[in-house]
Amino acid sequence: MSSVEKRGNKLWVCGAVKIGGGMAILFFIFWIIMGAGVIHARDSLGPGQAISDKFNVQSLFQARQRYDKWPRSMVFEETSDGRAYIEDEIIVKYKEQTAAVITSKLSHRQALKDLRLTDSIDRLHQRFKVKKIEPLFKDFKAKRGRYEKLPTKPEKQLTNEERRNSNRLRQASQKADLPALDRIYKIKLELGPGQSLKDASAAYQNDPGVEYAQLNYKYELFDLPNDPFFSLQWSLDNQSQEYPPNLDRGSLDSDIDAPEAWNLTTGGSDIVVAVIDTGVDYNHRDLDDNIWINED
Structure with a gap:
């Protein structure tokens, strides 16, 4: 077993080794030239482990440089089945006064043709031939009203779901700025010749009665894990990345083809994996609820 502690620009590593019937305590000192060295990370989303047979230690600074270069989200013009957005819809969040009127x-089930808001928004509705307006989150306001009444409801009358929500409300900051999701609407348009959905979105975005407007984007799921340091794990997907640093690049595709396997299956909780080794951190958040207990 071992522990790591950083003091100034030195990294102290304490290890215990069993010798005969007793234990020997060993201390190692690493001098850290740039940032804090990474020897061991208990958290799966932490910097990770970077030790080679030459004791090359990746610093947090180096890991952070790589992490900052990775994209947080990606928007494409096309998805696997066509356009990356719904071709006759935009999402609009109106400002408070305008949304209250809508x-x-x-x-009161007022007909769309009789709906009158502001002069500028009415002109936009006519210009882009609005066919339908509906709340994006239809039950948001009603649910929010029910949640706000929970603190006054007797504890014995609460359902299990209401009790969970009540606990969350008590933990929330009283100064929290709650999002007004009831002001967000989905608008269906019938564009004419020479008009584009992006032009319509931009026109609504520039209106003083609108908080923001955007295309109704489609989202596709990718099967790669959300571990921000996945690209450093060359054993899963080797792209000839330089890792650990200062060593030769890896051999392209010299890996276990994990992404290709995930296209077939992403596994399940019924699969039991045996680790034929010592040192499993069974308190790790990825493992603490998933450790197999042999009842036999």
Whole structure:
């Protein structure tokens, strides 16, 4: 077993080794030239482990440089089945006063052709031939009203779901800025010749009664894990990355083809994996609820 502690620009590593019937305590000192060295990480989303047979230690600074270069999200013009957005819809969040008028009139089932808001928004509706307006989160306001009444409801009358939500409300900051999701609407348009959905979105975005407007993007799921340091794990997917640093690049595709396997299956909780080794951190958050207990 071992532990790591950083003091100033030195990294102290304490290890215990069993010798005969007793234990010997060994201390190692690494001098850290740049940032804090990474020997061991208990958290799967931490910097990870970077030790080679030559004791090359990746610093947190180096890991951070790589992490900052990776994209957080990607928007493409096309998805696997066509356009990356719904071709006749935009998402619009109206400002508070405008949204209040829309909510009131739609709740009274006022016909769309008779819907009057501001002069500028009415002109946009006519210009892009609005065919339908509906809340993106239809039950948001009603649910929010029910949640706000939970603190006054007797504990014995709460359902299990209400009790969970009540606990969350008590833990939330009283100064939290709650998002007004009830002001977000999905608008269906019928564009004419020479008009584009991007032009319509930009026109609504520039209106003083609108907080923001955007295309109704489609999202596709990718099977790669959300570990931000996945690209450093060359044993899963070797792209000839330089890792650990200062060593020769790896051999392209010299790996276990994990992404290709994930296209077939991503596994399941019924699969039991045996680790024929010592030192399993069974308190790790990825493992603590998933460790197999042999009842035999």
